[in-house]
Amino acid sequence: MANILVVDDELGIRDLLSEILNDEGHHVDLAENAGQARIACRDNQYDLVLLDIWMPDTDGVSLLKEWSLNAQLTMPVIMMSGHATIDTAVEATRIGAFSFLEKPITLQKLLKSVNQALEKTQAADPTPVAGAALRLMATEVSEEVATAATSHLIRAMPREELLPDPHQGFDLDRPLREARDDFEKAYFEFHLAREGGSMTRVAEKTGLERTHLYRKLRQLGVELGKRRMNR
Numbered sequence: 555m556a557n558i559l560v561v562d563d564e565l566g567i568r569d570l571l572s573e574i575l576n577d578e579g580h581h582v583d584l585a586e587n588a589g590q591a592r593i594a595c596r597d598n599q600y601d602l603v604l605l606d607i608w609m610p611d612t613d614g615v616s617l618l619k620e621w622s623l624n625a626q627l628t629m630p631v632i633m634m635s636g637h638a639t640i641d642t643a644v645e646a647t648r649i650g651a652f653s654f655l656e657k658p659i660t661l662q663k664l665l666k667s668v669n670q671a672l673e674k675t676q677a678a679d680p681t682p683v684a685g686a687a688l689r690l691m692a693t694e695v696s697e698e699v700a701t702a703a704t705s706h707l708i709r710a711m712p713r714e715e716l717l718p719d720p721h722q723g724f725d726l727d728r729p730l731r732e733a734r735d736d737f738e739k740a741y742f743e744f745h746l747a748r749e750g751g752s753m754t755r756v757a758e759k760t761g762l763e764r765t766h767l768y769r770k771l772r773q774l775g776v777e778l779g780k781r782r783m784n785r
Contacts, residue, residue: 556580556601556672561591561617562634563609567657571604574664588612595621600629602671604655607635607642615646622650630671634659666761739774742767746776 558580560571565586572582583598585591588611591603607614614633621627627650635642636657643654652671655663742756749755757764 557583557598558668559583559585559591559594559598559600559603561585561588561603561609561614562606563587564606567606567634567659571659571664574661575668578665578668580668588614588617591617595626602629602668603631604668605631605633605651607633607646608637615642615649618646618649618651630674632667632671670759670761735774738770739776742771742774742776 558575560568560575560582561584562568562571563586568584568586572584575582583594583600585594587609591605594600595603605614605618612620614635618627618631618633621631630652631650632653632655633646633651634655634657646654652674653667655667742760745756745759749759753764753767757767760767762770
């Protein structure tokens with residue numbers, strides 16, 4: 555069971571998320587604005603925060619930045635929005651947001667994102683900027699926003715952050731599509747290695763259907779046979 559804070563100015567959203575998460579065995583507190591969220595985080599320790607971006611007093615990105623600057627960002631934060639933009643996705647993820655949920659929020663997307671975020675403390679993230687890009691590639695925002703935001707992050711990465719292995723790097727002096735293909739290959743190889751070659755677990759971690767995952771790995775030239783033999 556996890557302690558979760560839901561911050562959203564819409565009563566219907568708060569009630570829906572609270573009902574779903576309570577049914578999953580979690581303890582849920584609710585806040586309808588940034589002021590209430592500040593008080594809740596001051597008085598309680600949360601394992602996860604679901605934070606709406608557009609709120610009347612202080613928007614979610616500004617509150618996230620406030621927590622980060624004050625060293626209060628000690629829990630994963632999932633941003634929620636009905637109209638996420640590329641700039642918003644890049645900014646929030648750079649600040650420290652774990653991922654995004656695009657409204658309307660489905661039960662499947664909610665539970666998958668919550669479970670992934672709660673697992674964050676069980677495994678160390680890659681370097682901050684690289685970790686941000688990895689999560690955006692499997693985020694729940696629209697493909698257009700995720701693709702463009704990931705591209706922005708890749709271009710902004712220091713060379714040493716591009717791969718989990720610090721001894722590897724990318725040649726960035728080439729077309730973006732080629733650089734992104736290499737980054738995606740490194741991303742999937744990282745997860746395959748961490749999951750011992752289990753396609754089922756990698757599919758769950760990356761949020762892809764198994765058939766899509768197989769097709770993607772073949773397209774990127776990832777050697778699946780060798781990985782299975784080395785398990």
